Amino acid sequence: MEKWTKEQISEIYNRPLLQLMYESNEVYKQNFQVGEIVVNTLLSVKTGGCPEDCSYCSQSSKYVTDVKASKMMELEAVIEKAKEAKANGTTRFCISSMGTRVRDNHDFDNVLEMVKAVRAEGLEVCCTLGMLNPEQAGKLKDAGLNAYNHNVDTSDEYYDKIITTRTYQDRLDTLAAVAGSGLNICSGGIIGLGESHEDRIGMLHTLANLPKQPESVPINCLVPIKGTPLENNKRVNVWEMLRMIATARITMPQSVVRISAGREIMSIEEQALCFMAGANSIFAGNKLLTTPNPEIGTDNYMFNLLGLVPRPALKEELSH
Ligand code: DTB
Numbered sequence: 534m535e536k537w538t539k540e541q542i543s544e545i546y547n548r549p550l551l552q553l554m555y556e557s558n559e560v561y562k563q564n565f566q567v568g569e570i571v572v573n574t575l576l577s578v579k580t581g582g583c584p585e586d587c588s589y590c591s592q593s594s595k596y597v598t599d600v601k602a603s604k605m606m607e608l609e610a611v612i613e614k615a616k617e618a619k620a621n622g623t624t625r626f627c628i629s630s631m632g633t634r635v636r637d638n639h640d641f642d643n644v645l646e647m648v649k650a651v652r653a654e655g656l657e658v659c660c661t662l663g664m665l666n667p668e669q670a671g672k673l674k675d676a677g678l679n680a681y682n683h684n685v686d687t688s689d690e691y692y693d694k695i696i697t698t699r700t701y702q703d704r705l706d707t708l709a710a711v712a713g714s715g716l717n718i719c720s721g722g723i724i725g726l727g728e729s730h731e732d733r734i735g736m737l738h739t740l741a742n743l744p745k746q747p748e749s750v751p752i753n754c755l756v757p758i759k760g761t762p763l764e765n766n767k768r769v770n771v772w773e774m775l776r777m778i779a780t781a782r783i784t785m786p787q788s789v790v791r792i793s794a795g796r797e798i799m800s801i802e803e804q805a806l807c808f809m810a811g812a813n814s815i816f817a818g819n820k821l822l823t824t825p826n827p828e829i830g831t832d833n834y835m836f837n838l839l840g841l842v843p844r845p846a847l848k849e850e851l852s853h
Pocket residue numbers: 575591629661682684721722751752753756793794820821822823824825
């Protein structure tokens with residue numbers, strides 16, 4: 534059953550901005566503890582050389598970017614990074630590995646070990662590894678994974694303008710495999726790809742109508758990457774970001790909404806507006822996958838200033 538129609542989402546998205554934000558703030562306050570923020574750290578354990586042609590991505594082998602393909606990181610190094618992130622206040626750790634899909638090979642076995650080890654540090658663990666079948670999702674779940682990230686990126690209609698090597702339906706199939714295994718879904722998308730407002734509404738329509746709404750929704754602003762087809766795209770402004778966040782908050786009241794890529798160039802004032810609009814998570818650490826992110830000191834300064842505190846790891850799981 535459709536929880537939200539496109540018309541309803543469009544009506545929300547197009548409200549006068551402050552009216553929209555007052556409402557999304559209300560929905561946020563009803564569903565979350567004010568000031569608590571999910572602090573997530575990303576680690577790219579295997580980078581670059583990807584056969585997919587996502588026009589926004591630095592890791593695609595179809596484009597000449599500054600990113601070099603690397604072998605998979607050693608387990609010990611990953612554990613070090615997880616410990617460092619934990620010491621810096623992170624409560625969720627996301628392991629990313631390039632590629633179209635998970636293969637049942639040595640790399641996947643390594644990732645399963647990483648999941649176990651990071652979880653043993655007392656952190657929530659998320660992975661983003663591409664397409665996945667139900668068995669693989671089950672193995673990740675058994676290893677202690679909490680959530681699996683797989684973004685729909687944009688609307689169904691705009692998808693093939695951005696990626697031609699796979700389909701929107703492929704994305705939805707993986708999300709179904711993830712949900713079937715009992716893992717939490719993390720799924721969101723990117724704005725600034727050249728999509729229309731209609732496409733942004735379409736993307737939120739897909740996410741809000743998944744059989745189970747995503748546990749978390751990353752909203753990324755395109756960071757244009759030199760060498761990719763989108764290298765000359767204009768950066769989106771905060772007003773567009775606020776509309777996305779507020780509409781996501783209202784249509785997915787219980788999902789964690791994460792300000793993801795693009796935060797590096799946002800001021801604290803702009804980020805504060807995003808939190809007012811209902812965003813309640815960030816990626817921390819001075820690097821995302823391949824692009825810069827605010828320094829930890831800068832984020833800690835912002836947390837103090839705004840009275841934000843990291844949500845303890847596994848809080849949701851433990852309270853159920
Ligand atoms: C998501 O939505 N954003 C993260 C995470 N999920 C994997 C990735 C952001 C990457 C930004 C570009 C880069 O650093 O390469």
